Amino acid sequence: MRWIGTIALATLLNVACVPFLFAVEIPPDQRRSGFSFMAPDNQAIQNDDTANPGMLWVLDGEALWKSKIGAADKSCADCHNDASSSMRGVAARYPAFDTKPGRPVNLEQRINLCRADHQQATPLAYESRDLLALTAFVAQQSRGMPIEAGADPQLEPFVAKGRELFMRRQGQLNLSCANCHDDNWDKRLAGSAVTQGHPTGYPLYRLEWQSLGSLQRRLRACIFGIRAQPYDIGAPELVELELYLMSRARGMPMETPAVRP
Amino acid sequence: MASALINVPKKAKRGDVIEIKTLMSHIMETGFRHTATGELIPRDIITSFSCRYNGEEIFRADLFPAISANPFIAFFTTATESGTFEFSWIGDRGFSETASASIIVE
Numbered sequence: 182m183r184w185i186g187t188i189a190l191a192t193l194l195n196v197a198c199v200p201f202l203f204a205v206e207i208p209p210d211q212r213r214s215g216f217s218f219m220a221p222d223n224q225a226i227q228n229d230d231t232a233n234p235g236m237l238w239v240l241d242g243e244a245l246w247k248s249k250i251g252a253a254d255k256s257c258a259d260c261h262n263d264a265s266s267s268m269r270g271v272a273a274r275y276p277a278f279d280t281k282p283g284r285p286v287n288l289e290q291r292i293n294l295c296r297a298d299h300q301q302a303t304p305l306a307y308e309s310r311d312l313l314a315l316t317a318f319v320a321q322q323s324r325g326m327p328i329e330a331g332a333d334p335q336l337e338p339f340v341a342k343g344r345e346l347f348m349r350r351q352g353q354l355n356l357s358c359a360n361c362h363d364d365n366w367d368k369r370l371a372g373s374a375v376t377q378g379h380p381t382g383y384p385l386y387r388l389e390w391q392s393l394g395s396l397q398r399r400l401r402a403c404i405f406g407i408r409a410q411p412y413d414i415g416a417p418e419l420v421e422l423e424l425y426l427m428s429r430a431r432g433m434p435m436e437t438p439a440v441r442p
Numbered sequence: 443m444a445s446a447l448i449n450v451p452k453k454a455k456r457g458d459v460i461e462i463k464t465l466m467s468h469i470m471e472t473g474f475r476h477t478a479t480g481e482l483i484p485r486d487i488i489t490s491f492s493c494r495y496n497g498e499e500i501f502r503a504d505l506f507p508a509i510s511a512n513p514f515i516a517f518f519t520t521a522t523e524s525g526t527f528e529f530s531w532i533g534d535r536g537f538s539e540t541a542s543a544s545i546i547v548e
Binding site: 226229236237240 | 445447448449463465467469470510511512514516
């Protein structure tokens with residue numbers, strides 16, 4: 182009888198292990214924004230533009246959009262005019278393929294490329310208030326629109342690389358992104374919801390940061406959490422991961438500037 | 443640079459209880475943190491907030507280091523007459539910001 186028990190136990194362990202060995206992607210109808218995991222109090226902050234601290238960055242970004250800078254003495258508005266029409270839907274398509282480097286660039290990098298090429302101005306530092314403000318202002322123009330990133334066929338190999346990084350176990354805890362965000366998003370980690378990891382509202386205001394921050398800042402925090410060596414902000418690997426996550430969230434509405442705990 | 447977000451109803455009936463919501467951009471540095479090299483980061487917070495309704499002070503608050511960045515302050519008052527709400531934030535390092543909003547009371 183003992184060996185039957187052993188087989189039964191082995192089978193049980195096998196079954197229990199299956200979800201960890203083969204990450205099951207979330208079916209489209211079960212996808213949920215991080216918003217739906219929040220307490221009503223936090224949802225209320227995001228829903229009210231006069232209570233949402235992210236709007237402080239959006240308003241700063243609006244001022245920067247109109248200010249002339251660089252050797253060319255041009256503002257963003259001088260070429261792009263009214264952002265509410267010219268930038269509508271743009272952030273929902275980023276990261277997008279850029280022919281010059283021959284690879285995807287995210288919205289922050291696009292803004293800095295535009296500064297270098299057309300305004301002849303110095304690039305803004307990642308996570309600086311000005312870059313976050315401009316990014317938030319541009320992304321807010323897409324609020325409510327469905328995410329379309331990754332549709333460009335040129336992006337296919339980069340989406341695949343991002344997906345590979347999402348699925349790869351790494352760090353001292355030997356965890357992949359998928360172990361939490363595909364397999365265990367309905368559970369909690371130390372009292373907090375795990376969530377599905379859809380980047381619908383970046384750059385967003387995290388109460389923990391007491392500031393606006395980019396998706397890459399969030400990704401680095403997650404990578405640090407599994408005790409792996411995080412990539413530098415702006416690294417190609419993070420842009421590819423960003424691209425995969427955005428394509429994974431395709432069709433979900435943009436929420437920028439979102440609020441998260 | 444934008445610094446304040448104010449939410450006051452544009453219109454109210456006389457005697458209505460109205461909610462006033464304010465958000466001020468500020469880092470609220472506690473004065474208890476250190477840099478990577480061990481130096482103390484000096485305190486830089488808002489210390490006082492007040493609201494005047496047609497010149498009369500209707501709300502005042504003292505703020506302290508435990509209050510988060512970008513403080514959000516909401517309170518209620520009774521709409522008595524048309525006029526202006528004037529908000530004032532005062533803090534460390536000579537920080538001083540004002541904002542105003544008008545209301546029509548029918």
